[in-house]
Amino acid sequence: MASLTRLRSSLCRLPVFRLPTFSTRIPSFRSLQTSADSTQLQDEASKSQPFVVKLHEDSFRGYLTDPPSLETEVSREMLLDMYQKMTVMRRMEMAADALYRQKLIRGFCHLAIGQEAVSVGLESAISWEDLVITAYRCHPFAVLRGGTIKGVIGELLGRQIGMSHGKGGSMHIFTPRFFGGNGIVGAQVPVGAGLAFAQQYRGQKNATFALYGDGASNQGQVFEAYNMAKLWNLPCVFVCENNKYGMGTSAERSSSNTEYFTRGDKIPGIQANGMDIIACRQAVKFAKEWVTAGKGPLLLEFVTYRYGGHSMSDPGTTYRTREEVQKMRSTQDPIRGLQHYIEQWGLASEEELKKIDKEAKAEVDEAVEEAKKSPEPLEKDLWTDIYYKGTEPPFMRGREREEVHYY
Amino acid sequence: MSIQRVARCWTRDFRSRISSTRAFQRSRRHQSTGTGTDAPGASLEPPPAGGHLPSVATSKYLSSTREKSLRTPGLTWTDEDDTSPAREVVGGRETRKMNLYQAVRDAMSHALMKDETAVVFGEDVAFGGVFRCTMGLAEEFGQERVFNTPLTEQGIAGFGIGLAAMGHTAIAEIQFADYIYPAFDQIVNEAAKYRYRSGGQFNAGGLTIRTPTMSVGHGGLYHSQSPEGYFMAASGIKIVIPRSPIQAKGLLLKSIRDPNPVIFMEPKILYRSAVEQVPVDDYELPLGKAEVLQKGSDLTLLTWGTPVYQCETALSLLSSPPASLQHVVPESLRGASIEFIDLRTILPWDIDTIVESVQRTGRLVIVHEASKTGGVGAEIGAEVQRKCFLKLAAPVRRITAWDVPTALQYEKFIIPDPIRILDGIMETLTY
Numbered sequence: 091m092a093s094l095t096r097l098r099s100s101l102c103r104l105p106v107f108r109l110p111t112f113s114t115r116i117p118s119f120r121s122l123q124t125s126a127d128s129t130q131l132q133d134e135a136s137k138s139q140p141f142v143v144k145l146h147e148d149s150f151r152g153y154l155t156d157p158p159s160l161e162t163e164v165s166r167e168m169l170l171d172m173y174q175k176m177t178v179m180r181r182m183e184m185a186a187d188a189l190y191r192q193k194l195i196r197g198f199c200h201l202a203i204g205q206e207a208v209s210v211g212l213e214s215a216i217s218w219e220d221l222v223i224t225a226y227r228c229h230p231f232a233v234l235r236g237g238t239i240k241g242v243i244g245e246l247l248g249r250q251i252g253m254s255h256g257k258g259g260s261m262h263i264f265t266p267r268f269f270g271g272n273g274i275v276g277a278q279v280p281v282g283a284g285l286a287f288a289q290q291y292r293g294q295k296n297a298t299f300a301l302y303g304d305g306a307s308n309q310g311q312v313f314e315a316y317n318m319a320k321l322w323n324l325p326c327v328f329v330c331e332n333n334k335y336g337m338g339t340s341a342e343r344s345s346s347n348t349e350y351f352t353r354g355d356k357i358p359g360i361q362a363n364g365m366d367i368i369a370c371r372q373a374v375k376f377a378k379e380w381v382t383a384g385k386g387p388l389l390l391e392f393v394t395y396r397y398g399g400h401s402m403s404d405p406g407t408t409y410r411t412r413e414e415v416q417k418m419r420s421t422q423d424p425i426r427g428l429q430h431y432i433e434q435w436g437l438a439s440e441e442e443l444k445k446i447d448k449e450a451k452a453e454v455d456e457a458v459e460e461a462k463k464s465p466e467p468l469e470k471d472l473w474t475d476i477y478y479k480g481t482e483p484p485f486m487r488g489r490e491r492e493e494v495h496y497y
Numbered sequence: 498m499s500i501q502r503v504a505r506c507w508t509r510d511f512r513s514r515i516s517s518t519r520a521f522q523r524s525r526r527h528q529s530t531g532t533g534t535d536a537p538g539a540s541l542e543p544p545p546a547g548g549h550l551p552s553v554a555t556s557k558y559l560s561s562t563r564e565k566s567l568r569t570p571g572l573t574w575t576d577e578d579d580t581s582p583a584r585e586v587v588g589g590r591e592t593r594k595m596n597l598y599q600a601v602r603d604a605m606s607h608a609l610m611k612d613e614t615a616v617v618f619g620e621d622v623a624f625g626g627v628f629r630c631t632m633g634l635a636e637e638f639g640q641e642r643v644f645n646t647p648l649t650e651q652g653i654a655g656f657g658i659g660l661a662a663m664g665h666t667a668i669a670e671i672q673f674a675d676y677i678y679p680a681f682d683q684i685v686n687e688a689a690k691y692r693y694r695s696g697g698q699f700n701a702g703g704l705t706i707r708t709p710t711m712s713v714g715h716g717g718l719y720h721s722q723s724p725e726g727y728f729m730a731a732s733g734i735k736i737v738i739p740r741s742p743i744q745a746k747g748l749l750l751k752s753i754r755d756p757n758p759v760i761f762m763e764p765k766i767l768y769r770s771a772v773e774q775v776p777v778d779d780y781e782l783p784l785g786k787a788e789v790l791q792k793g794s795d796l797t798l799l800t801w802g803t804p805v806y807q808c809e810t811a812l813s814l815l816s817s818p819p820a821s822l823q824h825v826v827p828e829s830l831r832g833a834s835i836e837f838i839d840l841r842t843i844l845p846w847d848i849d850t851i852v853e854s855v856q857r858t859g860r861l862v863i864v865h866e867a868s869k870t871g872g873v874g875a876e877i878g879a880e881v882q883r884k885c886f887l888k889l890a891a892p893v894r895r896i897t898a899w900d901v902p903t904a905l906q907y908e909k910f911i912i913p914d915p916i917r918i919l920d921g922i923m924e925t926l927t928y
Binding site for chain 2: 223252258262270272282283287314319475477484485486
């Protein structure tokens with residue numbers, strides 16, 4: 091890498107290689123606002139009635155389309171529900187982190203701490219009939235889309251109570267409306283196109299949200315899926331969770347175009363502040379309306395940030411500074427941002443929010459204890475769900491020579 | 498492997514029977530075995546001295562009459578259930594002369610007709626496909642059910658998995674089996690494991706990937722490969738390879754309706770050359786079940802797809818060698834009773850039928866078009882040697898392509914031909 095850097099700098103010194111300054115299609119003089127608490131009240135906040143707020147004017151950018159409206163309606167109930175969900179999601183991820191450090195969770199584990207506004211915001215703007223498929227940072231989606239905390243923690247621990255009966259692990263958690271974490275970078279994106287096609291084929295007015303990261307967006311099959319979706323006008327929203335690092339490589343070092351919402355060629359795109367949950371919700375609402383109106387697919391990029399490393403084996407500080415992480419935590423945290431709104435607009439007191447925090451911790455602690463009590467999968471389940479029941483081969487081999495499982 | 502070593506291998510392998518090969522080549526200059534695409538003017542040549550050998554055109558394993566067709570072993574009509582009386586009389590059922598691509602098309606037509614969630618997609622399928630397997634389907638069932646995809650194999654597989662996960666029947670075509678490698682990840686990691694890793698909540702069981710496979714005589718590096726072996730370790734998928742039009746229709750309908758993802762590989766050289774009377778009604782043939790084409794007691798000969806016909810020729814050479822070969826086929830071997838089996842389903846393979854056969858015959862010869870190392874024959878051979886160790890009279894013999902790419906000019910040399918199969922059978926019989 092070092093040698094490449096040297097090469098690059100030497101190339102830049104040669105005048106023939108210097109790039110002319112093109113004016114880009116996207117005005118780049120203003121960058122996206124990623125503050126978590128820049129939304130302003132438009133009228134009086136009400137505890138009982140919905141009220142209008144105005145997002146920061148740089149909350150969205152559009153590509154081949156106007157960005158979503160900055161004014162949106164919220165309610166106390168909705169905001170408190172979001173606060174509760176984000177808090178529980180963070181608690182759950184922190185519990186997973188602790189269990190991993192205790193060596194109770196083994197293998198791969200990717201946490202979404204810092205990215206809660208995307209999952210909770212997405213869930214708040216879609217209906218049960220809409221579909222979601224994502225990659226490995228999937229725990230919050232699994233819970234929000236009909237799963238349980240004990241089901242997720244149990245899966246991470248590899249217990250029967252887990253949502254895939256302990257056979258999947260971190261990346262493989264599903265619900266009837268959530269087509270899973272997927273362990274192969276980018277592989278879920280064409281699968282999402284297939285889901286959207288099925289919705290279209292059935293004439294359903296619903297959307298599929300196919301999520302991937304900034305790292306996965308350079309996979310060839312992501313572009314294959316874009317093309318098919320646009321070609322067939324599928325109700326698919328391609329959601330890029332840009333947390334600025336694909337594993338340990340920053341977006342700038344991996345992508346020739348880091349404006350991920352512009353990478354769909356003819357597919358319009360929206361870039362949204364992924365740290366302000368009200369902006370997240372507004373963007374998802376816009377996207378769902380777009381695709382269900384028959385306008386074809388849409389790219390939706392959330393600019394967000396993960397506080398932890400890529401996975402548990404990555405301390406997350408070798409490719410970025412501790413100061414950067416600290417700055418994001420202290421100034422742009424989505425939960426603190428929402429807390430700020432709730433308190434500033436007088437929707438709930440600090441005590442009421444503290445109570446929610448406490449309950450979240452208790453809920454997660456209880457789920458962890460329950461998951462820990464669940465036994466490991468039965469030996470016979472080594473062979474279940476490989477083929478549809480009744481269509482298996484007569485037998486399959488086991489772990490040692492004499493162990494053969496007959497169906 | 499260096500080219501010198503390859504050449505040495507070939508030389509070594511052929512030296513033992515060089516005279517017979519020369520004699521055979523003299524006799525077969527005037528006939529075509531397997532392709533059925535005689536050059537114009539071939540009929541003007543006099544018949545070969547040794548008489549005509551069986552080929553795809555004359556194979557006894559192809560049903561040229563309605564009666565034989567309707568009595569195809571294992572055939573079940575989908576409009577009858579288990580409680581219907583067994584059909585001794587085959588009245589009331591029609592057959593039509595079809596080649597393999599027409600039988601495949603017929604199967605898809607039944608699938609689309611009965612299942613409104615079924616869709617057919619792939620590169621150029623709306624125009625009929627490069628092998629004409631989807632001729633007229635788009636016109637019959639509409640462009641929204643039979644449609645072209647971009648040239649995007651990984652995308653096709655992933656898209657099909659998503660569709661199948663929604664409970665639809667996805668019939669995807671990968672234009673050549675040689676092009677399936679970009680989709681390898683989707684097939685192995687997503688399709689095969691979807692059911693297992695979701696604890697049974699989701700599956701890609703509605704997905705069937707059709708793809709033309711095996712050599713075509715002039716396909717060369719990227720159009721004559723047999724990739725079935727690469728998928729052997731992907732528990733959760735099934736791999737099916739039919740040998741004939743009747744088999745193709747019945748097995749494809751079963752594959753489409755099987756609740757597991759299936760890769761259905763169609764031997765491309767047989768698309769036009771294999772012709773049979775095929776029942777016009779909707780019927781299925783079982784997956785995971787090999788078919789014993791000929792009973793025997795001295796040696797089990799196992800293959801699938803195109804080599805079925807090469808093996809048939811080899812068996813004919815063994816039992817009644819033409820004059821030019823008589824001096825290399827001992828009289829004592831000519832009456833050998835060979836059990837001939839078509840494996841049909843490669844994964845999960847019918848271990849019971851094969852093991853039961855080898856327990857009786859004590860000898861096994863496996864023929865496949867993929868190369869030897871890591872091929873399907875390796876897996877079968879290893880398992881048979883474990884299960885039949887004390888009954889084996891000879892080592893399991895594999896007659897396969899060489900461990901080299903399927904090069905254009907070498908294709909005939911690389912793919913097992915009847916002479917190599919005959920040689921392998923004789924060597925195993927006399928071990």
